[in-house]
Amino acid sequence: MRSVNNLDLLVVGGGPAGLSGALEAARSGLSVLLVDEAVSTGGQLIKQTHKFFGNEGFFASVRGYEIADRLNEELNSFENARILTEHSVIAIYPDGVPVVDMKRDTTEVLMPKKILLASGASEKFLQFENNDLPGVYGAGAVQTLMNQFGILPGTNVLMIGSGNIGLIVSYQLMQAGAEVKAIIEASDKIGGYQVHADKVKRLGIPVNLRHTISRAIGKDSVKGAVVSELDERWRPIPGTEREFVVDTICIAVGLSPSIELAAQAGCVIEYIQELGGYVPLRNDDMRTSVPDLFVAGDVSGIEEATTAMIEGRIAGLTIVEDLTGRCDQEKLNYLKETLRKFRSGPSSSKTRSGIRKLGGKVEEASFSERIECDFDSYKGKLRPIIECFEPIPCNPCETSCPVGAIRVGENINSIPTIDYSRCTGCSICATKCPGLAIFMFRENKDGTSSIGIPYEFLPLPVKGQYVSALGRNGEVICTAEVERVARSPNKTNLVYIIVPSEVAQGVRNIFVPSQEAETIVCRCEEVTVDQIRKAIKDGYKDFEELRRYLRISMGPCGGRTCRLNTLMILSRETGVPVEELAPGIFRPPSMPVSFKAIAETGVDDSEE
Amino acid sequence: MERITEHPLLSFEHSEKITFFFEGRELLAYFGESIAAALHANGIRNLRYSPKKDRPQGLFCAIGKCSSCLMEVDGKPNVRTCITPVRPGMKVRRQSGKGEISE
Numbered sequence: 001m002r003s004v005n006n007l008d009l010l011v012v013g014g015g016p017a018g019l020s021g022a023l024e025a026a027r028s029g030l031s032v033l034l035v036d037e038a039v040s041t042g043g044q045l046i047k048q049t050h051k052f053f054g055n056e057g058f059f060a061s062v063r064g065y066e067i068a069d070r071l072n073e074e075l076n077s078f079e080n081a082r083i084l085t086e087h088s089v090i091a092i093y094p095d096g097v098p099v100v101d102m103k104r105d106t107t108e109v110l111m112p113k114k115i116l117l118a119s120g121a122s123e124k125f126l127q128f129e130n131n132d133l134p135g136v137y138g139a140g141a142v143q144t145l146m147n148q149f150g151i152l153p154g155t156n157v158l159m160i161g162s163g164n165i166g167l168i169v170s171y172q173l174m175q176a177g178a179e180v181k182a183i184i185e186a187s188d189k190i191g192g193y194q195v196h197a198d199k200v201k202r203l204g205i206p207v208n209l210r211h212t213i214s215r216a217i218g219k220d221s222v223k224g225a226v227v228s229e230l231d232e233r234w235r236p237i238p239g240t241e242r243e244f245v246v247d248t249i250c251i252a253v254g255l256s257p258s259i260e261l262a263a264q265a266g267c268v269i270e271y272i273q274e275l276g277g278y279v280p281l282r283n284d285d286m287r288t289s290v291p292d293l294f295v296a297g298d299v300s301g302i303e304e305a306t307t308a309m310i311e312g313r314i315a316g317l318t319i320v321e322d323l324t325g326r327c328d329q330e331k332l333n334y335l336k337e338t339l340r341k342f343r344s345g346p347s348s349s350k351t352r353s354g355i356r357k358l359g360g361k362v363e364e365a366s367f368s369e370r371i372e373c374d375f376d377s378y379k380g381k382l383r384p385i386i387e388c389f390e391p392i393p394c395n396p397c398e399t400s401c402p403v404g405a406i407r408v409g410e411n412i413n414s415i416p417t418i419d420y421s422r423c424t425g426c427s428i429c430a431t432k433c434p435g436l437a438i439f440m441f442r443e444n445k446d447g448t449s450s451i452g453i454p455y456e457f458l459p460l461p462v463k464g465q466y467v468s469a470l471g472r473n474g475e476v477i478c479t480a481e482v483e484r485v486a487r488s489p490n491k492t493n494l495v496y497i498i499v500p501s502e503v504a505q506g507v508r509n510i511f512v513p514s515q516e517a518e519t520i521v522c523r524c525e526e527v528t529v530d531q532i533r534k535a536i537k538d539g540y541k542d543f544e545e546l547r548r549y550l551r552i553s554m555g556p557c558g559g560r561t562c563r564l565n566t567l568m569i570l571s572r573e574t575g576v577p578v579e580e581l582a583p584g585i586f587r588p589p590s591m592p593v594s595f596k597a598i599a600e601t602g603v604d605d606s607e608e
Numbered sequence: 609m610e611r612i613t614e615h616p617l618l619s620f621e622h623s624e625k626i627t628f629f630f631e632g633r634e635l636l637a638y639f640g641e642s643i644a645a646a647l648h649a650n651g652i653r654n655l656r657y658s659p660k661k662d663r664p665q666g667l668f669c670a671i672g673k674c675s676s677c678l679m680e681v682d683g684k685p686n687v688r689t690c691i692t693p694v695r696p697g698m699k700v701r702r703q704s705g706k707g708e709i710s711e
Contacts, residue, residue: 037672039640039693044671049617063617102692122673132676134653134666141670141690149645150612150620176612220654220664258673458616491617
């Protein structure tokens with residue numbers, strides 16, 4: 001055990017809050033040491049693949065792992081800041097802070113002048129039979145395996161919890177190639193943002209409200225789950241049990257602040273349910289009841305990464321003021337103001353009530369709720385449809401619009417409004433929207449409409465390919481041709497498809513059939529769905545024509561397997577009901593026979 | 609439990625291949641991975657047997673907070689394998705009970 005002195009600031013935890021606080025202190029020349037248990041810093045940011053909400057200047061519309069890269073890079077550029085990974089702070093005493101080197105199994109005792117505790121949170125656990133079976137993961141663990149290490153935790157997943165994390169991780173599991181069988185939610189409404197819910201619904205993932213998991217099935221590892229419906233008093237209703245065949249159960253029922261070090265250091269702790277459980281009391285400078293100990297991020301109350309970064313910076317600036325007497329009051333006020341605005345919307349009502357219990361001041365602000373929309377006056381013009389109906393703190397649509405056609409306004413919780421007369425149809429907003437809630441739309445002259453769908457899946461279709469157009473619940477609406485694919489540098493590509501105008505407003509997703517596994521319609525002649533669709537598009541609009549062109553039903557089975565399926569494709573593509581289509585000619589022989597059998601004529605011959 | 613080969617947003621650039629041992633079996637991993645992640649990539653998610661009821665347990669939080677992934681690594685018990693990087697030649701064993709320090 002060795003002691004080290006002359007340290008201005010010790011930051012515990014290298015997530016968004018810790019990195020941001022360390023950065024403010026480092027910028028002012030303080031000596032900073034940031035300690036983290038993981039192999040690299042960035043905290044949970046490194047596994048967040050979605051674009052962040054929030055506003056300009058605070059990494060809005062940037063993906064989480066990219067935010068981590070930027071923060072890490074900047075902190076590494078300061079000579080007065082040092083990062084220690086694979087190290088663990090195990091206690092905070094008035095006369096020293098022991099830090100364990102986990103690699104070497106040694107301990108150093110630090111005497112920092114100030115401490116910023118940004119230790120984050122831990123997964124909440126849920127009580128059900130067999131809940132400790134391997135294959136039952138917290139949502140963060142699934143993200144770590146999948147997005148950090150590139151390993152799929154399983155193939156078939158049951159998600160428990162429909163808060164933002166449950167919704168986001170479900171979406172990410174589908175992106176990574178797993179199948180999410182259902183999202184189970186005990187409450188009678190979805191917990192997370194509507195835009196996140198819409199994203200998973202249009203993938204076809206059912207959200208079962210008023211349901212709970214009662215048991216995990218399996219001996220050594222998860223093989224299934226039993227789910228039951230809940231009554232009004234949150235008790236499982238007997239007889240409603242349903243079994244899901246899954247190899248993975250993902251629990252996303254919330255987080256608890258990791259307050260162990262704060263509590264142990266003597267900070268006054270209070271149970272505030274709205275903030276996730278026990279939290280240290282702190283003022284709006286993020287100072288706890290132990291004057292030299294600050295908190296920021298999830299340890300001070302469960303919220304999200306944008307507010308964690310702002311809290312970290314507020315703590316960092318206050319620490320600078322404590323130690324140097326200098327304070328960038330303007331910046332501090334700006335940060336506090338931004339935080340207040342961020343939390344002023346309806347989606348932050350829980351956070352506000354929690355902070356009020358801490359003695360903090362946060363108000364709900366007025367925000368504009370209605371979209372004044374003159375969408376229909378601009379028929380034929382390529383323009384965005386913004387399906388953002390819930391006030392959430394987010395405004396990249398406004399800040400990314402090059403012509404200022406979209407307005408969110410002063411309160412970033414407001415619903416965006418769009419001035420279609422100014423919109424040029426550039427589609428940047430659709431690629432920037434973190435909620436993937438902006439679709440491009442144009443009515444064409446031939447009774448079809450083109451829809452640009454933000455698409456973050458593989459395989460990416462190609463122009464001219466046929467895909468299934470899906471509705472808001474992932475249901476198949478019709479077959480659609482891909483008009484074009486606009487690739488975006490931020491990987492939210494826009495796939496434009498052409499669909500009949502009468503169904504266009506219901507289409508919000510696509511299903512791209514895998515190219516390698518083209519489905520066969522005619523087994524004998526190995527003709528695929530795609531070949532038939534292409535032929536129909538080229539003008540072969542009758543079964544006999546298709547037969548002659550593609551050899552459908554000219555094989556040994558005589559069309560027994562493929563005739564009706566071909567007619568159904570023809571019906572779907574042309575809009576003519578099957579009963580009105582000509583079934584085609586039925587030719588002899590009805591079964592394959594040899595020429596010999598036909599040439600030779602029976603018993604008499606053999607007797608000669 | 610398999611490695612993701614293609615992803616719409618991420619590219620997993622694996623660094624150097626290494627091998628380590630699980631219960632005496634030589635397994636492949638990539639440098640920089642946690643022990644628990646490397647085991648998952650090899651289809652192993654039963655990491656230990658619980659101290660009192662002898663129940664199989666695996667990864668739960670993956671960030672060093674829940675201690676569900678404690679294993680015996682190079683003779684040292686109670687290693688949080690979710691945040692400990694796998695290193696070449698490492699000997700990893702399922703832990704039973706509270707773990708024993710090997711000679």
